């Protein structure tokens with residue numbers, strides 16, 4: 022029995038490039054029929070999966086240690102150090118200082134654990150998402166084309182290569198039709214290089230051999246077949262594969278804005294702390310007490326929990342989008358999505374189901390209706406005689422295959438669905454396709470591309486060679502000189518040409534996608550484009566229905582309501598494009614669209630194109646090529662729009678890259694398009710784009726919510742301290758440990774929960790946010806100042822009310838006074854309760870909490886439950902009382918604090934009511 026492992030090794034060494042294609046196939050235990058399924062399974066077990074294992078960049082320990090180099094961590098570590106020195110130098114040493122130093126260090130460690138956890142989670146999310154992006158390969162097994170995941174490829178597999186495919190393993194080409202590959206990823210060479218099936222001398226270096234293709238590269242154009250010679254780590258790419266973790270490099274503008282803001286606040290906190298230290302010291306306060314006071318101010322202001330909360334909000338957004346079939350490859354896309362102003366979408370498969378059914382066949386001046394729907398070859402072609410030849414030619418000029426029902430699946434198409442529809446129509450006309458394929462076997466092909474909009478196959482029949490051509494009607498008609506009718510072939514004169522175009526427009530006007538079919542005799546199987554695609558005889562037209570996806574109408578309406586412009590940019594014919602645009606609501610009833618074709622675009626300069634986009638809201642782009650799509654995207658961007666664009670073909674990649682949000686199709690897209698895009702739609706549907714935009718907007722809003730939440734309590738922490746300084750109160754109204762307990766204990770979970778808020782009602786009824794609007798807008802600052810001021814009044818009031826109740830002068834207060842303990846507890850609990858109500862207030866900028874519902878975010882309620890439990894523990898548990906210098910609160914105290922804390926919500930409800938009334942008036 023053939024030892025495959027040896028054969029593979031031998032083939033590698035003896036350079037498969039040097040032997041003829043069939044010998045290489047035989048040496049790998051394969052043939053033109055590919056491997057047997059059972060053999061492939063056996064080889065998979067023997068060789069392992071065709072995957073590369075990611076090398077982790079740095080050890081987990083190193084990355085954990087890295088958390089302590091963060092600015093906050095360093096400030097806190099220094100603070101702990103100074104506190105510890107104060108303890109050692111104290112005479113006698115104050116145990117309070119030791120506790121404080123330990124508490125600060127505990128906070129640093131806790132923060133590092135949270136930060137590390139977040140980073141790890143973000144990385145895993147990115148990896149998991151990458152794994153969900155489908156990587157498939159088409160192979161021939163048991164003589165049949167099948168689709169497998171790229172990881173299942175084994176040496177000896179015969180893979181089918183088409184433009185836009187990623188090459189998933191190292192292979193020797195055994196069949197090539199104008200095949201070019203892009204080796205950029207491997208060799209750095211940017212222009213595509215030709216590939217051939219011919220043997221190449223063994224002396225040619227492997228990487229230069231023109232009959233080898235490599236894992237990690239892509240097919241630039243043409244088509245072919247190749248036999249796998251090496252998989253996984255055995256490939257050339259596997260050898261040089263050292264993947265660095267990509268997530269770390271992905272710093273979004275949002276993160277940058279938050280980091281800058283956090284740093285500014287930290288600097289301000291530091292400056293204020295130093296200033297207060299100097300003021301109080303010069304006023305005669307004791308050194309250590311003054312230091313602890315200043316430290317309190319600093320930690321009160323520094324937003325410790327912020328970075329972790331931000332990562333979680335983004336990761337939650339990414340996961341939610343994945344659940345709605347939109348995979349985000351870069352976190353930055355989450356925020357950009359929310360400000361999308363234009364979506365350029367193609368038609369087939371995105372707005373429509375791409376489940377095509379031929380409904381009409383036109384030949385010799387007569388239309389023949391076709392019954393039935395879907396891919397089941399059940400139905401009839403009316404009076405099929407005159408169109409049988411047309412359908413035979415069309416069906417043989419197809420790569421797709423019909424797959425009979427199996428399990429719960431009905432009839433399916435493997436490959437292009439347009440072709441699937443033609444195969445079904447041929448079967449409905451009574452043709453036996455297998456017999457036809459045997460009678461006229463394929464001898465060559467000129468694959469479809471969206472620039473020519475044609476596909477040609479060469480067949481031999483009864484000793485003669487024929488080119489069978491199908492493609493876009495106008496493009497094909499331009500290459501025809503004759504037309505076939507019931508009397509035979511005749512010259513295609515002007516009248517006949519007009520007849521064809523009228524029939525085409527009638528079908529297209531009723532939303533049918535039309536394909537023309539033609540033939541000619543050629544000199545031999547090697548006929549090129551010039552010969553095979555000119556001087557053709559037109560057989561007729563096939564019109565197929567590609568129904569709009571039912572969910573798209575609502576999604577387009579949602580986009581319009583959200584101020585997002587939807588523009589169709591399709592390769593299909595203008596009338597078909599218009600009819601579909603009308604059906605899905607891109608064009609309103611009665612609007613007269615401005616249809617711009619690719620040819621017209623070629624004549625339009627960039628400046629005119631920009632003007633046109635501004636002046637014609639109802640523009641539809643039809644019969645465009647991928648490079649036109651790129652121009653449309655660029656023109657929109659030049660107008661300052663944030664553009665999302667869909668694409669599936671290999672040559673859509675530049676447009677996908679140029680757009681702010683490149684959207685690739687997970688089902689039908691090519692690997693190259695998926696590589697270039699930042700978002701991959703698992704279901705190919707336009708509706709998923711609309712859903713992702715909505716989630717993008719809500720992620721941004723949620724981030725604003727917890728920023729307001731976290732920053733507003735800073736005022737509640739800071740103002741009482743400033744008031745104490747102003748009125749000459751000698752102690753802090755809130756200690757540093759208490760502030761840390763709030764910032765990192767009771768406030769982190771509610772902030773995280775705010776990051777998981779569901780989209781607010783009406784979020785898609787507002788215009789897109791301007792991308793220029795900074796995250797920390799004047800409005801955001803006003804909002805947290807407002808909420809923070811109410812909080813500051815409440816906390817200062819609660820603290821000094823309790824101090825006042827002792828009936829002794831401020832200046833006479835000492836640290837050991839039991840009333841001071843109670844007052845400290847009041848201020849901490851005051852902040853916790855204010856924050857409880859503050860969270861409800863920030864859940865919407867404009868809507869009342871009664872509209873949103875107190876219980877609509879259960880995470881928030883649970884998080885606040887924990888926060889209150891922490892506060893209760895600090896108030897009632899003796900060890901914590903010692904650490905925090907607190908005292909048990911009475912029921913009356915709680916009642917009072919709840920009443921005061923709720924003022925935050927009451928005040929904000931009043932503000933919202935005033936705002937809404939003002940908005941209603943304008």
Ligand SMILES: Nc1ncnc2c1ncn2[C@@H]1O[C@H](COP(=O)(O)OP(=O)(O)OP(=O)(O)O)[C@@H](O)[C@H]1O
Nearest residue numbers: 367368369469471474475476491492493591592593
């Ligand atoms: N397999 C095929 N063989 C021959 N011609 C085809 C084939 N597929 C499409 N065409 C023709 O080429 C035209 C352009 O196809 P292309 O894939 O660029 O765009 P599309 O599928 O029509 O629309 P969209 O750009 O919205 O996805 C089609 O309208 C059709 O007339």
